[in-house]
Amino acid sequence: MESIKEIWGYLRERKKYWLLPIILTMLLFGGLIFLTSGSAIAPFIYTLF
């Protein structure tokens, strides 16, 4: 819950409300698909993300 509040706070601060549907969709669908794999270290040649 705290994280959701923080994300909302960030969207308000940056006035990037258009990102909200993208983030929500990703959290809902992406969460289901990806929760079982991955780690915080990105698999990329140059860790831009």
Add this chain to the structure above:
Amino acid sequence: MATNILGISAYYHDSAAVLLADGEIIAAAQEERFTRKKHDPSFPSNAVRYVLDEGGMEMDDLCAISFYDKPYLKFERLLETYHEFAPKGLKSFLSAMPVWIKEKLFMRKLLNVELEKIGMGKPPRILFPEHHLSHAASAFFPSPFDEAAIVTIDGVGEWATTTIGHGQANLITILRQLDFPHSLGLLYSAFTYYCGFKVNSGEYKLMGLAPYGNPNTERFKKWKEIITNELTDLREDGSFLLNMDFFNYATGLTMCPEDKWEKLFGIPMRKPESELSQPYMDIALAIQQVTEEVVLRIAETAKQLAQSRYLVLAGGVALNCVSNGKLLEKGLFEDIWIQPASGDAGGALGAAYTAWHIWRNKERTVSGMDSMKGAYLGPGFGADDIRKVARKYDAPQKEYQDFDQLCTDTARLLEQGNVIGWFQGRMEYGPRALGNRSILGDPRNPEMQRKLNLKIKYREGFRPFAPSVMEEDIAEYFKLNNSTPYMLFVAPVREERRNPLPDGYDQGGLYERLYFQRSDIPAITHVDYSARIQSVNKSTNEKYWKLINAFKTRTGYGVLVNTSFNVRGEPIVCTPSEAYTCFMRTEMDYLVMGRFCFEKSRQPEWNEKSRWQEEYDLD
């Protein structure tokens, strides 16, 4: 209320932890030194445990933990970049998002979980200063200046890739910012990739390769023009746009589209570890010169905007010591100070400083010296720890009661052509070994460069070595009057020490040029007569200074070859046990740890079950 702050950088590359107590740096270390995995990006559990131990603290003693970037802002950049380039980048999007949805979007929770796992109590409040503010803070707050222009340049943080700022007392103001995808760091990395070196670790190899390039050829001139006209749109103020048709990194899984670059430059992308031919040296020189030009323009703009006599630098590009040397030589500023841990590891320090001076609004005092304590901020070990290692390996050694005598004897061994592992005091913070975890040699020895590269470090033969020189003697050897304690400036060897080049030198092969004796200190004189200098100050590192002084007493030369205590792909050694292991695996002749001297010929036979060379990925 507690006045201690823990700074952390993690999850991208070079994770690190720093402890500040009342604004003073107590300890700082990179995680790679503990896990023995170079550029380790994982959460720095070992480094956090170490810095808290060093300060005699637990989590309860901290008033805040400061993480070195803002995850939401970075996520915003990712989403907007993918949106901008869609439908390109789907594959990259799909590989990036799982880690964000699962963990990085919930960074505060992730950090709390990791910190609690360490078992040193409940972590306090976590702060998230911006990535480039962390870099700026790591450059300005420990610098010896009360006010200064600040320049930070790296690959990318959240959005920013370059910032110009102004530091005054305990405040930092960002005056200008260049955003992703237009990045000098990533431009340099794209060339690193094209020349067959590893991105994010091989950049310094490209820098070392550049002096082999021939600036008098048509090919070089044409390539430099391609970089400035086709790949970039460079403006007078140092800002630039990259032509993203020629770069993949925003949405792809490589740095650049090989086919387009091959068409542009007319040479194939170099395969890693393959032979280095002249075209790659020329291309390295071309991008190096363009980088220098951009950095110079940014510094000029910083001077104009900040109206300051001093400059401080941080960010990965600030480790380009050739560019730093050119900037210093230009004389734009009265003095320049560069954060020794300029890469992401230094972000942990900057984040901690940001919390102290900006969040807590604590005053800053400047003493005329920087606050980095010579960057000797890592773990130190005593005589008992060394004795334990000697016992464990049944290793004969000689213990000296008199340190001066140890220096005299070590200087004699160096003069005789021996290569010596030198392990003293606390480990360095940042990528350079500065005389506490170093391998040393005689710079006058014509065979030393070859021996160190091929028999000790097991690395590419073309790579140059750096000198450590007594601070008071710098001007005797180099065209440089400033001190350079962190090996961050390249300057020319003095003309009177140079040997004239033979006819046709420029046309010779790489190794023909490399092995020509260019000066009376050939082991540290690069092919363009330059050297990456470390000046050693008696009060900052007395033991190392004494050794160089003893060498000077014997030979008349107050300078040594200094390379980091590791083999290729290995993080610099941290403990006496790692130092002994590295000593035994290589053809190093002696190991001096604390007051103990280990002679290779007297050591028991070294047997390892596995092939240790496979322990480390090539860098």
